[in-house]
Amino acid sequence: MKIAVSSPDNLADFLRAKGIELDMRCGGTGRCGGCRVKLISGEWRCGETPAFPPEVVPACRTRLVGGRGVVEIPERDNSYAENISDMDIFGLPATPDTVVAVDVGTTTLAAIKIRDGAIIASSGAFNPQLRYGDNVLSRIAHVAAPGGLTELQSAILDSLRKLLDELDPTGVDRIAVSGNTVMCCLLHGVDPAMIGVYPFAPPQREFPPRRDLLPPFELLTLPCISGYLGGDITSGLYASRLRPGEMLVDLGTNCEIVFNTGNGFVGTSAAAGPAFEGVGLRCGMRAAPGAIEHYADDGCRVVGNIAARGICGSAYVDYLAVERAAGRLNEFGRFVSPAETYREIAPGVGIGENDVEQLLKAKAAIASGISALEGYCGVRADKLVLAGGFAAGLSPDNAVAIGMLPQQRKMLKIGNASLSGAAALASRPELYGELLRLSRLPREIPLAELPGFERRFVSALMLP
Ligand code: FES
Secondary structure, X not given: OEEEEOOOOEHHHHHHHOOOOOOOOOOOOOOOOOOEEEEEEEEEEEOOEEEOOOOEEEHHHEEEEEEEEEEEOOOOOOOOOOOOOHHHOOOOOOOOOEEEEEEEOOOEEEEEEEEOOEEEEEEEXXXXXXXXXXXXHHHHHHXXXXXXXXXXXXXXXXXXXXXXXXXXXXXXXXXXXXXXXXXXXXXXXXXXXXXXXXXXXXXXXXXXXXXXXXXXXXXXXXXXXXXXXXXXXXXXXXXXOOOOOEEEEEEOOEEEEEEEOOOOEEEEEEEOOOHHHOOOOOOEOOOOOOEEEEEEOOEEEEHHHOOOOEEOHHHHHHHHHHHHHOOOEOOOOOEOOOOOOEEEEEOOEEEEHHHHHHHHHHHHHHHHHHHHHHHHHOOOOOEEEEEOHHHHHOOHHHHHHOOOOOOOOEEEEOOOHHHHHHHHHHHOHHHHHHHHHHHOOEEEOOHHHOXXXXXXXXXXXXXX
16 A cells, blocks of 8 residues: 655654554554555655665654655554464463453453353454553553543554454354453553552552443453552453462563462562564564574474464574574573674574563563562472463473573463453453352462562673
8 A cells, every 4th residue: 555645754653643552562663664665755764864765664663755746555454363273372261252352461452252151253463552651551641631531542443443344244252352451450440640659559440331331342351460460360260260389470571479378368570571472573573474483403393384473472483492502602691602692593583682682671571570579578489380372372381491481390381371361350240259269269468569670680691
């Protein structure tokens, strides 16, 4: 599709005003390349340098310098689409209703349509709020801008309508969503500012059923636990039936952790960032066709068995483990060969030292969150219950090898637990009372209040 441009505004802003949504998963910082367009004619500047047709440029960094220009927008490919199977969702309720369940993540949205206990369609998208920042704090900050709350709410509602269209809304009885507390607040048009300041209390933990947000459908929302433990973790508690000695670890942009110590439930959340969801990295992408999903010394496995287009979180973990074991990465994540700062692992697809730095910060946040919570409780978890889309493809051995997960624990993966809870509530609204009961079990301890967290984080930045 070719578009005529006459405005000197930022090109991504100009296109958005025209109703053209680009993939802006790095929040417009020029790092992800998702918003690339081709210059066809006109005089342009990309960042500080002139750009000339037929260059391909990130729209978020580009503006027209004078006169008129034309750009070509690539056809939207299917790189966002989720392939969610029944295997990824715990205990799909077998009711005759046709319902939709949505996991509203900080970085991604995943949606499924269910009938008779089976998934009949699935879809996904990057959260369009990414253009306002890649974490919950930047979204909260945007709410303070004039019209910010309305912008964020409209962005998520628009995206949910598109997902519904992709799933075909015909015959849908109701929709349920599960997400972290900030995402739930923004969806309902509630100002989440209180979550950004001590004591991080949420303005609302429960959200009433709504018929005005996605008419004509009734929209149900999972109850949240606290400011940083959301409805996605309530879903995780429902899906995991967490027993004494078990720790639920939801590996998302925010790594949320709940430990059933046997003397109660204690939880915390660590800001891992979106690196393992493929955001902010040179060749990062979701686990969609063309994504390298596993990396080994003897080659890569690509989703869909097609040419590699990028790398998803599970392969990044493999990469760190394999390259460190082979002695090609040092303990600081630097390439041992001094001439190298970037290494290609498939034609046109590779990993740079900057990427490794982001990955090490993400894995350190997860590792230190787990160990600090165990330290606070004075007891070790016997079993880790791993939730989240990224966890589903993860090699636990490699996650242990890079120090992201602790050694010598039993591990169980439960897939996208947030979707499981949403599916349960959408199919059986009478479960709300039980979900509310679960949401009241954990006591949240802010990460900064866990003794030794900073020391643990710094030491976890190293590769073992
Ligand atoms: S949004 Fe433009 S490069 Fe990421």
